[in-house]
Amino acid sequence: MRMKKRFFAQTAKFIILFFIISCNGIVLADHKAHSNRSFWQAIAGKPINNRIYLGMWSYHFRKKARHDDDSNNLGVSLVHKGYYAAAFKNSYNDLTISAGIQRSWCECPIRKNFDFILGYRLGLIYGYDERMDKTAGRMKVFPYILPFADLQYKKVGIEFQTFIYVVTASFYFNFG
Numbered sequence: 001m002r003m004k005k006r007f008f009a010q011t012a013k014f015i016i017l018f019f020i021i022s023c024n025g026i027v028l029a030d031h032k033a034h035s036n037r038s039f040w041q042a043i044a045g046k047p048i049n050n051r052i053y054l055g056m057w058s059y060h061f062r063k064k065a066r067h068d069d070d071s072n073n074l075g076v077s078l079v080h081k082g083y084y085a086a087a088f089k090n091s092y093n094d095l096t097i098s099a100g101i102q103r104s105w106c107e108c109p110i111r112k113n114f115d116f117i118l119g120y121r122l123g124l125i126y127g128y129d130e131r132m133d134k135t136a137g138r139m140k141v142f143p144y145i146l147p148f149a150d151l152q153y154k155k156v157g158i159e160f161q162t163f164i165y166v167v168t169a170s171f172y173f174n175f176g
Contacts, residue, residue: 045103047082050176096127117150
């Protein structure tokens, strides 16, 4: 059992590391394509357009969590000029609230009206306890950063995020 947990933890870390390395490569390529931005501006990203997110679903890397925890997180989130606020029911059925900044590293057109977007959220989150992580057990509000990838058609899209041992998906609509 302990070996399985270690395997899943290592696999999750590998996936996250791969995602970060891939993002950095795309950020650097995007930086070269848009040389009017400095390297640090490319890393910091640009504010995400105004959006509303409805719904949130999660997939847990830990088998026990997939069995015990709720994967329908009933989320709602609003992004305005790169600042976001979100509320959702976490996998333990507790209300969770987060707020911070949301930035894109690159927006890559795939086809006409169809884009692939990479970026991150950086902020504070409230509503978790030690069941998620030791840090959450010690602090009621704690900082976090998570990468995201969007697939967007015209003004609607789906966003995938990863955080510790989970991947989430949410639908969104751009406005304004």
